[in-house]
Amino acid sequence: MSDYHNYRSRVVTQGTQRSPNRAMLRAVGFSDDDFLKPIVGIANGYSTITPCNMGINQLALRAEEGVKNAGAMPQMFGTITISDGISMGTEGMKYSLVSRDVIADSIETACNGQSMDGVLAIGGCDKNMPGAMIAMARMNIPAIFVYGGTIKPGNYNGKDLTVVSSFEAVGQYSAGKIDETELMGIERNACPGAGSCGGMFTANTMSSAFEAMGMSLPYSSTMAAEDAEKADSTEKSAIVLVEAIRQQILPRQILTRKAFENAISVIMAVGGSTNAVLHLLAIANTIGVELTLDDFETIRGRVPVLCDLKPSGRYVTTNLHQAGGIPQVMKILLVNNLLHGDALTITGKTIAEVLANVPDEPPQGQDVIRPWHNPVYKEGHLAILKGNLATEGAVAKISGVKTPVIEGPARVFESEEECLDAILAGKINPGDVIVIRYEGPKGGPGMREMLAPTSAIIGAGLGDSVGLITDGRFSGGTYGMVVGHVAPEAAVGGTIALVQEGDRITIDARQRLLQLNVPEEELAVRRTNWKPPQPRYTRGILGKYAKLVSSSSLGAVTDLNLF
Secondary structure, eight states, rough: OGGGGOOOIIIIIIITOOOOOOHHHHHHHOOGGGSSSSEEEEEEOSSSSSSTTTTTHHHHHHHHHHHEEETEEEEEEEEEOOOHHHHTTGGHHOOOOOHHHHHHHHHHHHHHTOOOEEEEEOOOOOOHHHHHHHHHHHHHEEEEEEOBBBBOEEEEETTEOOOOOHHHHHHHHTTTTHHHHHHHHHHHHHHHHHSBBBSSSHHHHHHHHHHHTTOOOTTTOOTTTSSSHHHHHHHHHHHHHHHHHHHHHHHHHSHHHHHHHHHHHHHHTTTTTHHHHHHHHHHHHHHOOOOHHHHHHHHTTTTOBBBOOOSSSOOOOOHHHTTTTTHHHHHHHHHTTTTTTTTBOSSSSBBBHHHHTOOOOOOOOOSSSSOOTSSSSSSSSSEEEEEEEEEEEEEEEOOOEEEEEEEEEEEEEHHHHHHHHHHTTTOOOTTTTEEOOOSTTTTTTTTBOOOHHHHHHHTTOOOOTOOEEESSBBBBOOOEEEEEEEEGGGGTOGGGGGGOTTTTEETTTTEEEEESSSSSSHHHHHHOOOOOOOOOOSSHHHHHHHHOOGGOOOGOOSSSSSS
């Protein structure tokens, strides 16, 4: 570790000498004594682009206060966000996954460029979290993540709502199941204030994963954005980080193989988002931990779904918090030998020590967190499917799926927009298998989420009878017989590029199979005739991304094998 990343070394090299570097630091509030203190970066994801991040600045100010009270010097800087929910279904959604790497690059650039001794990152919307964690893994300076908090549920006519309710209402309206008054009532009440999407969608999934990995404080991942405890937890996180700097507790000591296995186990237990697969692969790739799609399937087979959470369940994340939060879920897994209790956390304690006072069983009188003997599902819900349509693998979220096997004719679309138009026009029939291709990391580029078409399918009442496969992604709010992250993607000549309208496709969640039922001889002919499409973007960030990005089976990272 370089001297720039060790405040003790910096004290020796700068604190006892006159340094011209100090002049500009004095202008931002440093006094003589402050040059002997560790410098803590506060990566502030505040913006009014999205409700997920609009409350973060107040948290950043509390973090700044906590850093000062703990005897260190804060330096606050901003980083970006893209609102998945707002950009969903538009060309702008292509920038969402791209923003993960922009966030990672910006945090790394600011922290290393300013020789910071540690970093506290605060984020809300989906890509803030993996972006921050990738940066932490790269830099390996003491670090902690603070989640901006979940939104509280909206309510209309006595029914709790999330942002996904609004997307599904569009499908219901198009199918004639609700009128415009109902549609607008849901839209106007779905998102009542600050915070990230309220179900166990991607933001809450990743915050839960980071708590399980030991990179966030206990209980912090399920707190509501607008509750006082979230601000209190943020200040405590700052104090814990300063102590970690003094003790030199580093991300690579925490983000071990055991930590990743703990995260996957918790994600399975809470019914988390498919995006967690992509992001954990990316973080592991960055830090050099061996992790593959097959590891998710192995853990899925032994970890039950314990939480009845939206999108396929009944409850939202604030309900999970009231029932004991992620520590309660983790303790159930720990006592059943499904968690590594000796894994280290940013507090300096092990997972087992952190969970020591958490009850072995969830509280009675609630059914958000089920006891071990009565799970929602006996196995995890994120299945890894393979076959000639996905030789590298694909990810299916099978919670809430009533028909785990669909075999039907392919309905082929070259973009998300084409597919959505067909669904809303009533052109999709029960038994169809929708194929949305050229939406992968390179082909999109940016691997858009398909929440609009999947919600339209649910809203139209086709969720149990129609399959959908794509080389793109899904929102954490998606459910049904849908398979994403198909790799290799269409843009690089994966078999999904060879599918023709009417071909028979099998999606079999039981056998974990994704198969195009066309003779290999015919596929060989199609492969010979296939030509790669022209890039949709040749300049700017999307052009760079398409050039650099890896397969989704490796986490869709942009710094793999650069030389």
